Amino acid sequence: MENSSKPSIAIIGLGNIGQVVANNLVKSNRPVIVADRNVSKAKELAEKWGPLAQPMDIGAAMNAADIIVLAVWFSAIKELLYQYEGILQGKIIVDPSNPIAPNDKGGFDKIIGENESAGQLNAALLPKGAKLAKALGTLGAASLANAAFQKPEPAVLFYATDDEGINGAIEQLIRDNGFEPVRAGGLDQSIRIEVFGDLHEFGALGATVTASEAKLKV
Numbered sequence: 001m002e003n004s005s006k007p008s009i010a011i012i013g014l015g016n017i018g019q020v021v022a023n024n025l026v027k028s029n030r031p032v033i034v035a036d037r038n039v040s041k042a043k044e045l046a047e048k049w050g051p052l053a054q055p056m057d058i059g060a061a062m063n064a065a066d067i068i069v070l071a072v073w074f075s076a077i078k079e080l081l082y083q084y085e086g087i088l089q090g091k092i093i094v095d096p097s098n099p100i101a102p103n104d105k106g107g108f109d110k111i112i113g114e115n116e117s118a119g120q121l122n123a124a125l126l127p128k129g130a131k132l133a134k135a136l137g138t139l140g141a142a143s144l145a146n147a148a149f150q151k152p153e154p155a156v157l158f159y160a161t162d163d164e165g166i167n168g169a170i171e172q173l174i175r176d177n178g179f180e181p182v183r184a185g186g187l188d189q190s191i192r193i194e195v196f197g198d199l200h201e202f203g204a205l206g207a208t209v210t211a212s213e214a215k216l217k218v
C-alpha cells in the first residue's frame with residue numbers, strides 16, 4: 001500500500017511505548033504525528049526521527065489524524081477521552097494500556113476488577129462514532145523495540161476490536177510497526193491481551209511468539 005493511501009496516525013504520549021511505536025513507524029517509512037503534554041519533548045524527539053515525524057500539540061494532532069494512539073497510562077486515557085471528546089468523534093482510537101499501577105513491593109497490581117479489562121472500560125467512554133482497538137500493548141516496550149522487523153518470521157502483536165471495519169487499518173498499523181497482527185477477537189477478549197492475560201508477554205505467554213505459535217493459542 002502507498003503511504004499516501006494509508007490513514008494518518010497520531011501518537012499521543014511519548015514515553016516508553018509512544019517512542020518505540022513512532023520509531024518503528026518511521027523505520028517503515030510511515031509518516032507519524034507526535035504529541036505529548038510536554039510540547040518541547042515532542043519537538044525534540046521529532047527532530048531525532050526526521051521529516052516523517054511531525055510534532056503538534058495534542059488537540060491539533062488528534063484533529064489531523066485518522067488513527068489516534070493513546071500511549072498514556074490507563075487513568076490518563078479516560079481524561080483524554082473526556083477532554084477531547086469533540087475532536088475524537090468518529091476517529092479510530094488505539095488503546096495499548098494495561099490497567100496497572102506500581103505497588104510498594106517493586107511490582108505492579110491490577111487497579112480494576114479481577115474480571116474487568118481496560119479495553120471494555122474504555123469502550124464505554126468512547127466519543128460518538130469513535131471506534132476502539134485494543135492494540136500495541138501486548139509486549140513490553142523492550143520487546144516492542146527489539147523484536148520489531150524480526151526475520152525470518154515476524155513476532156506477533158495481538159489486537160482486539162468490536163468493529164471489524166477497522167481490522168485492515170489496525171493490521172497495517174501493526175505491520176508497519178514490524179509485527180504480524182493476530183486478532184484475538186472482540187473487546188470482550190481484551191482481558192486476554194492485557195498484562196497478566198494469557199496472550200500477553202507479561203502474562204501466560206511469557207515471551208514473543210510467531211504467527212503459527214499464536215494461532216494455536218487464540
Ligand SMILES: NC(=O)c1ccc[n+]([C@@H]2O[C@H](COP(=O)([O-])OP(=O)(O)OC[C@H]3O[C@@H](n4cnc5c(N)ncnc54)[C@H](OP(=O)(O)O)[C@@H]3O)[C@@H](O)[C@H]2O)c1
Pocket residue numbers: 012013014015016017018035036037038058070071072073074076079080096097098099100136137138139140141142
Ligand atoms: N512500558 C511498557 O512496557 C508497556 C507495555 C505495554 C503497554 N503499556 C501501556 O502503554 C501506555 C504507555 O506506557 P509507557 O510505559 O509508555 O508510559 P510512560 O513512559 O509513562 O509514558 C507516558 C507518556 O504520556 C505522557 N502523558 C501522560 N499523561 C498525559 C496526558 N494526559 N496527555 C498527554 N500526554 C500524557 C507522559 O508525559 P510525562 O512524562 O509528562 O508524564 C509520557 O510522556 C500505558 O497505558 C501502559 O500500560 C506499556
